[in-house]
Amino acid sequence: MSLTDRDQGATNSPATPPPGGRRVGPTVADVVRTLTTGDLPVRITGYDGSALGPADAGVTLSIRSERGLSYLLTAPGDLGMARAYVSGDLALSGVHPGDPYEALRLLKDELRLRTPSLAEGLNLVRGLGWERLMPPPPPPQEALPRWRRVMNGLRHSRTRDSTAIQHHYDVSNAFYEKVLGPSMTYTCAVFRSPDDSLEQAQAAKYDLVAGKLGLKAGMRLLDVGCGWGGMVRHAAREYGVKALGVTLSKAQAQWAQAAIEREGLGKLAEVRHLDYRDAPREQFDAVSSIGLTEHIGVRNYPAYFRALRDRLRPDGRLLNHCITRADNRAPHRSGAFIDRYVFPDGELAGPGRLISEVHDAGLEVHHEENLRQHYALTLAAWCRNLVAHWDECVAEVGAGTARVWGLYMAGSRMAFERNDIQLHQVLATHNGPKGVTSYPLRPDWTP
Numbered sequence: 001m002s003l004t005d006r007d008q009g010a011t012n013s014p015a016t017p018p019p020g021g022r023r024v025g026p027t028v029a030d031v032v033r034t035l036t037t038g039d040l041p042v043r044i045t046g047y048d049g050s051a052l053g054p055a056d057a058g059v060t061l062s063i064r065s066e067r068g069l070s071y072l073l074t075a076p077g078d079l080g081m082a083r084a085y086v087s088g089d090l091a092l093s094g095v096h097p098g099d100p101y102e103a104l105r106l107l108k109d110e111l112r113l114r115t116p117s118l119a120e121g122l123n124l125v126r127g128l129g130w131e132r133l134m135p136p137p138p139p140p141q142e143a144l145p146r147w148r149r150v151m152n153g154l155r156h157s158r159t160r161d162s163t164a165i166q167h168h169y170d171v172s173n174a175f176y177e178k179v180l181g182p183s184m185t186y187t188c189a190v191f192r193s194p195d196d197s198l199e200q201a202q203a204a205k206y207d208l209v210a211g212k213l214g215l216k217a218g219m220r221l222l223d224v225g226c227g228w229g230g231m232v233r234h235a236a237r238e239y240g241v242k243a244l245g246v247t248l249s250k251a252q253a254q255w256a257q258a259a260i261e262r263e264g265l266g267k268l269a270e271v272r273h274l275d276y277r278d279a280p281r282e283q284f285d286a287v288s289s290i291g292l293t294e295h296i297g298v299r300n301y302p303a304y305f306r307a308l309r310d311r312l313r314p315d316g317r318l319l320n321h322c323i324t325r326a327d328n329r330a331p332h333r334s335g336a337f338i339d340r341y342v343f344p345d346g347e348l349a350g351p352g353r354l355i356s357e358v359h360d361a362g363l364e365v366h367h368e369e370n371l372r373q374h375y376a377l378t379l380a381a382w383c384r385n386l387v388a389h390w391d392e393c394v395a396e397v398g399a400g401t402a403r404v405w406g407l408y409m410a411g412s413r414m415a416f417e418r419n420d421i422q423l424h425q426v427l428a429t430h431n432g433p434k435g436v437t438s439y440p441l442r443p444d445w446t447p
Contacts, residue, residue: 225292229256
């Protein structure tokens, strides 16, 4: 059955003159038909009244303006669709904007794209007008392309890293409170069961990290890339550890320090607005890095792990928790949507590269585990929070930014579910002279 046979709505044709008799160019439906093959898994409607796809589809994509069509045509792939969606020129019905997971699944699994012939492409452009090949200005939520970021310094310079962190983390503390929940923890949780609450799972994650690091009262912990201070506060409150956290986000540091004082942890815990490279060189008993490695750049792994090693006393432990590629051959740099809208300059490596760099920095790896399924559950929970607090989130940051987050978290959930990306924890020790270590023969923490 053809798309036209299945379409129960009005679908304009270039040969059908509008009222008044003036001939028009290709409709939105014509454009979509030229660029796809087979049955559509969703219904698509255009600002010109054209439509195609099953009338009873559970999801409808509405291209609401000429600008939206231009976004899709001038930046094929995820970037063009993101621009149209974030700007409101592409709307989804049948799914909530805080969790468009089902729409993304349908498009990824069942939408079949095709490359038109040269003749088809020329005819389409002539009919639409050459101005359609002029990209409209992107939405304000979009970061500069990589080549233009050089004005903020070379990739992963201190200034440029600071700008990238601000783009993502300084959105709004009030917004993050709604999405992340009371723990204000923006990293993968650990679920004993899919029925665990998000707060239970985040506490379990912090307990797992503390156990792997062997934290005990009186020890000193450095948490680099500490976010809103979740690990710092947990270590101080639950284990009596003197903990210092550092973050490049001023908004995070201010929120975290206020939370420390509010919880009466000021004698044990502190968070500073500081680059990890400027963290004190005192000898800490343990170092945790939970979600920072994604931001530092793969070529900087050697310097990064040396910096963490140099802040550990002999026999101290390091726990590195980060997103990785599923293999060691995949490109390090992220796709266009993630790079422009979510994590500018973010880079991921495979787990083998990560472990090799830890070893080469003079640390000994004792244990690693992959928590990718846990991150899929975490992202689903964050999406539920965004849906539940959608109106408040939109009031706080605007509809465009809220849509960015729904799209990013739902897409990331699918990537973790499908093993496109993973989450690895690597536990290592800074051994003393001649390899001396007190690390036990069997783990002294509960898996």
